[in-house]
Amino acid sequence: MAYIYQTKTGKWGYTVSLGIDPVTMKQRQKTKSTFKNEKEAIRAAALLEKQYEDGELQSESRKKLFPFIVEFLDWYGRHAKESSVVVRQMCLDRLCEGWDNLQLRQVTKKMYQDRIYTLSEQYSKSYLTNIHTSARILFQRAVEMELVKKDPTEGVKLPNKEKQALDDGDEDERLNYLEKDELIEFLQLAKKDGLKYDYLFFTLLAYSGMRIGEMLALKWADVDFEENTIKISKTIFFHNCNTKNFKLLPPKTKSSKRMLRMDDGVMSLLKKHKAAQNEHRLRYREYYEDMNFVFAREDGYPMMTWLVSNRLRRLLKKSNIHKQITPHGFRHTHTSLLIEAGVGVKEIQQRLGHSDYKTTMNIYAHMTKNMEEKAAEKFSAFMQNLL
Missing domain, CATH: 1.10.150.130 (Tyrosine recombinase, N-terminal domain)
Structure with missing residues (x-):
């Protein structure tokens, strides 16, 4: 609604209401008082109101x-x-x-x-x-919300350039897994030259196929030593890389919730780790924040994903393995070993917690193709002297 008035100098003006500001929740108005007569002011105010009704006068907020x-x-x-x-x-x-x-x-x-x-x-x-x-x-x-007139993301195209993946599940499977003999070499190195927890970290990842977030979210209530099982029911997220600012979230998909039957050797390692952790907790109970995490820091808070990544890079530098392996690569390693052991696709899907059958099939097809190529290369090398 417009208010028409005359100023002390004899000029005419208007004040037009432009609705409520969505940020301040106050009435927005526009005023102009430079018109020679009343008709000009009325005509200009009517035009302004029409522009506002047509959405042409949407003003942008100063919202940060x-x-x-x-x-x-x-x-x-x-x-x-x-x-x-x-x-x-x-x-x-x-x-x-x-x-x-x-x-x-x-x-x-x-x-x-x-x-x-x-x-x-x-x-x-x-x-x-x-x-x-x-x-x-x-x-x-x-x-x-009428805070901006235009969406700056509209029409923007993503560069069509493939980069090495940093998020869960996007790594190049051709390189991001270890062969059986490479895994043996790596775990022996972790046992001999690894820092505290290294051998347990990578043995558990390789023997379970769990995601790193799932492993670091484990609590002792998830580990059943009588049944030799580990329950996967959550993953961990750290905000701003702050170990005390974390959340336990549902895993990636509904199918990610699963029960893993584990090797006796792995469960034995976990038993020894639990005993050592209990001893530490009792000794330093004054400052130990007991949250029951399987992989806890010296103060009881959960360990962070970057720690495992750094430990992995350290060991790879000491090894003879020339591959760009990430912690997620141990999930692919587990998959390849299951395939090599003759485990069926359905069983692999359930063990890895894939919700989509195609995901398992893609990895299965990719890795079996690699195995077939290597088998052909070995056969060719074996037969070379006979041709």
Whole structure:
């Protein structure tokens, strides 16, 4: 609604209401008082009202980016799983590094595209897609809330360049697993020259096929020494790489919840580890925060994923293995050994907790192809002297 008035100088003006500001929740108004007569003021006010009704006058908020991300995650969490919220938060943290003081409206399409190009040099295409998807949802929400006029992510294309994967499950299986003899060599090295827990870390990963987040989330209640089983029911997420700021979340999929029957040797290692941990806990009970984690630090808090990755890199440098193995590679190693042992695809799917049969089949087909190629190479080498 417009209010028309005359100023003390004889000029005419208007004040037009432009709705409620979604951030301040206060009435927005526009005033102008430079018209020669009343008719001009009325005509201009009517035009302004029409433009507002047609959506042409949507004004952008000065809302800052990071406070809006907090509000967005709260809204998103009302209709999404907690694990999905964590993924969105991680992706937006990566995207907005260095944008601390920016307002939403200051993020331009060029700025966003440049940021995507920079991130493409650091992360896999799969992870980059997750970041872009998270940003799209964020800015579409901002447009819906009338905080910005345009979505800076619209029309932005991801670089078509494959990068080494950093997220769970995207590693190149051709290199990211150990052959049986390589695993034996690696575990012997871990036992001989490894730091505390190294031998147990990598033996458990290789013999179980569990994800690193699942392993570090294990509590002693999940380990049944009588039945020789380990229950996988959760994974761990550390916010901002802070060991005291963690969450235990449901695993990747419903099928990821599973019971693993384990080797006697592995269970024996876990028994020895539990005994040593109990002794430490009793000795330092004044400062030990007992949360019942299987893999606990000296203060009782859970160990972090980067520790396992660093330990792995250290041992690989000492070994004769020339492969870019990651902790997730021990999951692929377990898969390849199951295939070599003649275990069926259905059993492998259940043991690894794959929800999609195709995922298991893709890995199965890839690794059996590698084995067939190596068998052909060995046969060719064996027969070479006869030709």
